Amino acid sequence: MLDTQTAEKPLTHFKSKLDLPQGADSQTEASGAWTVTQIEALFALPFNELMLKAQETHQANFPDGDVELATLISIKTGGCPEDCGYCPQAARYDTDVKANKLMDLEDVLVAAKAAKAAGSNRFCMGAAWREPKDRDIEKVTAMIKGVKALGLETCATLGMLEAKQAQALQEAGLDFYNHNLDTSEDFYRSVISTRGYQDRLDTISNVRAAGMSVCCGGIVGMGESRQQRAAFLARLANLSPYPESVPINHLVPVAGTPLADQAPLDPLEFVRTIAVARITMPRARVRLSAGRQELGRAVQAMCFLAGANSIFYGEQLLTTANPEAEQDRELLSELGLKTKQSCKSEVLI
Numbered sequence: 001m002l003d004t005q006t007a008e009k010p011l012t013h014f015k016s017k018l019d020l021p022q023g024a025d026s027q028t029e030a031s032g033a034w035t036v037t038q039i040e041a042l043f044a045l046p047f048n049e050l051m052l053k054a055q056e057t058h059q060a061n062f063p064d065g066d067v068e069l070a071t072l073i074s075i076k077t078g079g080c081p082e083d084c085g086y087c088p089q090a091a092r093y094d095t096d097v098k099a100n101k102l103m104d105l106e107d108v109l110v111a112a113k114a115a116k117a118a119g120s121n122r123f124c125m126g127a128a129w130r131e132p133k134d135r136d137i138e139k140v141t142a143m144i145k146g147v148k149a150l151g152l153e154t155c156a157t158l159g160m161l162e163a164k165q166a167q168a169l170q171e172a173g174l175d176f177y178n179h180n181l182d183t184s185e186d187f188y189r190s191v192i193s194t195r196g197y198q199d200r201l202d203t204i205s206n207v208r209a210a211g212m213s214v215c216c217g218g219i220v221g222m223g224e225s226r227q228q229r230a231a232f233l234a235r236l237a238n239l240s241p242y243p244e245s246v247p248i249n250h251l252v253p254v255a256g257t258p259l260a261d262q263a264p265l266d267p268l269e270f271v272r273t274i275a276v277a278r279i280t281m282p283r284a285r286v287r288l289s290a291g292r293q294e295l296g297r298a299v300q301a302m303c304f305l306a307g308a309n310s311i312f313y314g315e316q317l318l319t320t321a322n323p324e325a326e327q328d329r330e331l332l333s334e335l336g337l338k339t340k341q342s343c344k345s346e347v348l349i
């Protein structure tokens, strides 16, 4: 079990006259001990100062400034027994998503080859499960071996994992496991009731113990306060070590889900969230995830400036739309951003 409580330690180091909390810009530091108060102070900085600090941190830790491209595929869609208030795949909500069975291995490999040909670095397989059964793990391990053999990095997000399941996935060659904290512990209770925050921490702990890299982030724009966004980032940044990959999803409000009518977050607050993630987790790949289509080009450009350096690439996320690959190539090219060429895992430990 992880102990990730954010002890309220005094703010000891001030680097500049801006009074910015220090402690995460060292390239060697795996994990800071961020308090929620410190992170709120970052959020409250004048916008340009926050962006400058984020850009300095980004350049110090990612001198190549490249952007990682990850392709997502839904290997098992819909019919999920959980009640995550944002999710179109929860069986209990009346959405357009229909339940499907697990994809065949051959179809997954066709999609993986297409992702590689399109220039993707990583292939992420997502399943709408609360947790996989052991027979599901057997089928997914075959997919992992096949995708790995194509020379792609592998990632899976299959719900909660027991220690031995995590071990089996690692042995099959899984590089990353995605399991999100989603939000702060106190706001979590108003979004999901069918599994607890500690269940998520336990899965992350099992993934770490099995030797895989952790992909863990969450969703902003679900109606949480800034303080709750700060508390969410504090939990991520204080994981020891913090995740190698941090997907920051912008809520995609889907008709039929409890969050369908949620008012959109101020785009500048989204950019601030990316900047604070970059500063507090300096060596992580911070990924712009769901909701990019709604953000538009200018806000995405600001997110890259704020330190985002990974995107989901391809027309579809799991069930919702993503920008066309061609549009993304154009945007990256216009911004002069290179894409990541290496397929090696960036392990922080």
Ligand code: SAM
Pocket: 086, 087, 088, 089, 126, 127, 128, 129, 130, 157, 158, 159, 160, 178, 179, 180, 182, 217, 218, 219, 249, 250, 251, 252, 253, 254, 290, 291, 318
């Ligand atoms: N069922 C597994 C689980 O929940 O761990 C894996 C798939 S689940 C769809 C992966 C993540 O997608 C969720 O944790 C959530 O962060 C994100 N997500 C789902 N629906 C979303 C939405 N409408 N808007 C933004 N992010 C969403």
Ligand code: DTB
Pocket: 072, 088, 124, 126, 157, 178, 180, 217, 218, 247, 248, 249, 252, 289, 290, 317, 318, 319, 320, 321
């Ligand atoms: C993550 O944090 N975002 C991705 C990935 N991990 C699996 C999923 C986004 C899903 C958005 C809603 C959908 O397309 O169904």
Ligand code: SF4
Pocket: 080, 081, 082, 083, 084, 087, 088, 089, 090, 127, 128, 129, 130, 159
């Ligand atoms: Fe199920 Fe995952 Fe959707 Fe929650 S987020 S309802 S666990 S598919």
